[in-house]
Amino acid sequence: MTITTTDPASGITTDTGIEETTDDQVARITAAAAAAFEHLRGTSRVWRAGLLRALADGLEADRTSLVATAAAETGLAATPRLDGELTRSAFQLRLFAEAIEEGGYLEAVIDHAGDTPMGPGPDIRRMLVPIGPVAVFGASNFPFAFSVAGGDTASALAAGNPVVAKAHSSHPLTSKASFDSLNGAGAAYGAPAGTIGIVYGQRAGARVVADPLIAAVGFTGSLGTGRILLDIIGERERPIPFYGELSSLNPLIVTSAALAARGAAIADGLFASFTGSAGQLCTKPGIAFLPRAATEILDAMVTRASAAAPQPLLNERIHQAFGEIRERLIEEGRAESLVAPHSGDDGFSMSPAVLAVDAADLTEAVTEEAFGPLLVIARYDDLDEVKAALKAIPHSLTATIHAEEHEWEALGPVLSELEDMVGRLVFNGYPTGVRVSWGQHHGGPWPATNTLHTSVGVTAIRRFLRPLAWQGAPETRLPEELRDDFTGIPRRVDGVLRLATLLK
Template sequence: MLTTTDPRTGVTVPTALAPTAPEELSPITAAAAVAGAELQRRSRAWRAGLLRALADGLEAERDGLVEAALAETGLAAPRLQTELTRSAFQFRLFADAVDDGGYLEAVIDHAADTPMGPGPDVRRMLVPLGPVAVFGSSNFPFAFSVVGGDTASALAAGNPVVIKAHSSHPLTSERSFTALRHAADAYGAPEGMLGIVYGQSAGAALVADPIIAAVGFTGSLSTGRILLDIIERRERPIPFFGELASVNPLIVTPAAAAARGSAIAEGLFASFTGSAGQLCTKPGIAFLPASADDIVATIVDRARDAGAQPLLNARIHASLDEIRQRLVDEGGARVLVAPHAGDEGFSVTPAVLEIAAVDLTAAATEEAFGPLILFVRYDDVTQIDAALATIPPSLTATIHSESEDAALTARLTDIVMPRVGRIVYNGYPTGVRVSWGMHHGGPWPATNTQHTSVGVTAMRRFLRPLAWQDAPDAVLPDELRDHAVGVPRRIDGVLRLG
């Protein structure tokens, strides 16, 4: 049987859940395939209603879901409440996008004479990929797990979903899945539209299953590589959308440090210690001018006075200490504040390290998942260029500058632009807005895709283009027929909004 551990105390107890056996997996994916065919026949209006029903189902189970997550993650109740609200909001935002229909990229080219001769009638739009495997993430038990953005965007795109529950919060995963399943059943969704498996072996088998058409994963780079290897061994490789590792450099110019050093110190401390530093957008490396001793002193004082916060599990707790030691032994970083373990469970206090920009090498840029930050001190802004080149591409980069820094801000923007998916100015990268315009991705190893896992365009991962040439009207999707359908379409080269 599976166990669950409270990271606040380190106490492990058994659950009634068992790992999914090999013979149990095929019926789950087969049911998903049947449900996928049924979903193809349902209208967009029906699917938008489904997404809103799922959001309502989460809200109805809010108290029980938060209670379960508290005991399995150690995250604070206000944080979990906000995250669950975000999950429900995601479902509703995707419902709005489905109603809008713009995500379909619908195109109609009527038969016509062209400079190359008669051209056939061609109609094109995006269609669902098929059953999607979604791996829950440890650090977001709601927003990136069973009820998270991968599940919501895959369903919005019209795909059934089979979820791999995360081993750190199996009971939260079960309750979340039950909430979705009950809401889906009450709405009249196909029976196999949602499935769930438990256990590491089941997760590997799920990725290898020939029915699965795509994988959404948020987790470590090492596990992502394992899943990629499984996909490469499949007879038919499939898309893998992974969010894997990110150090999210933050740069403070001399002018910004002089003008608002105190505010930057407070904001930066809150950003790298929030949720015990277990956020994929945590600023793990901060470039500070050599003159910014006040910023360093403030953060050092705050770190020394801070209490221990629980990490999500024993593996993360042990890994954080190992990485910190490597940053010192192999990367040459100096310890300004050493972390201390709490009295029980997997808790730890913040750690602060420092290195000169001219000494920064790749060995000091490893992601440390937890409340740890590395200050990179530069004597001249030109030292930032070479130092940034040693940092792996990330989800975000942040630039703190002043109005007189216009040229410098533009140059720093040019430097980081090819290396990240989002640039933040005079703010902090933690806290990812769920919106139409958000992009949450970046070059490898941040992600392996040009698409996003947050925001409306997350749907694009689980869609593929399909063209119909000289098709009878009866086989065309409604959105590609000649009558007005209320969705944006490009007809004979002209964009029409209805």
């Protein structure tokens, strides 16, 4: 059976000519990944850094065709949206190359044999090692940065693991083109066959997760699909780590002083943040707490949303769910519709929607994530109302607060509440646009994710590593990084942190 693809801007469906991956093919792909792992786990950090840079170069070389393919399958703008996203994917690969060369991610520790208060202690040396073949499920809304060529793939490969990617049903041709680019660049560099694999179809994705040769799963998508994959993992003889980014409402709070100081600028930023990429960003602010006197921002949201043209949503399912969720927020959550959305003439497009509710009346029924250009405005009279209303909001990836300098001390209780709810707190900014860096954390408490780890930034590599200790090992059996005369990476030796003194 061949897979189809649909242009969300026109609604036209075409046959891709790509066959769904059979069970036998899945088994061969995972077996190839397992064989590649035996080679990759023994490669040097320098070699792996070179591989990641080669993959980045491969994406850059195919930029024009990759962006054009993704634009036709997602309805997202080729420039700057998709072109910038491809740049991000290449940047991620190169950033991980720098990280593995630096070596601190290994958390290398040496405790020499010696006397302790408990008696003689043996020689113990520990560092992180690759975990094994990783299954990667990409997101519909990021055909590059969170898909086949995305951060999960980059971090898994950086750790020394092969990847088996599940092509997303909303962009199968983009998935295939990305795989072809990465696989070709990897082969030219000398990577073993099976370093990067790909499967097509829902059944194939489920089979990959259940395959005993797969050691971990990285997933970005809906809470419902995440639960399905977790159930599959629970039925395995040997359960494995599942790193899922699942659902997020991302509350945003504006104080009275911020409103008075820069209300117009906040209105501009908030509108751009909740409508960018047709509101199909995991960090989109889904609810904004505004002072009841914030008529300037409220009027701006209504005026701009009413005048905005429909934008393509990624697929028919998202388009349908957008309308259904909006109706639930009104009927069950008692939200008032300030701007009703409308569909375009073709495809799966939708204009922005704005709802309103009093913060004092906020319930869980109006805090469901609506994937698309929808914003709920919660009007409040004082910050105590906001603090109480936060109890009804599910834990999220981000929370944002706009305030003036003299307000931060009084905002302490609200900030403490937010710190317990999210993985990233944004001050006087907007949560959309997730920087790829050493300091980034893109995660949050359930249901935002099911893990304490990040899926963006250098520390995303930690998900696909496991600690291993060597006790009393002969030097010849130790990894290079744990030998006494090696100084090329930061290490903790007998309790003292020692920085690298020789770049290797």
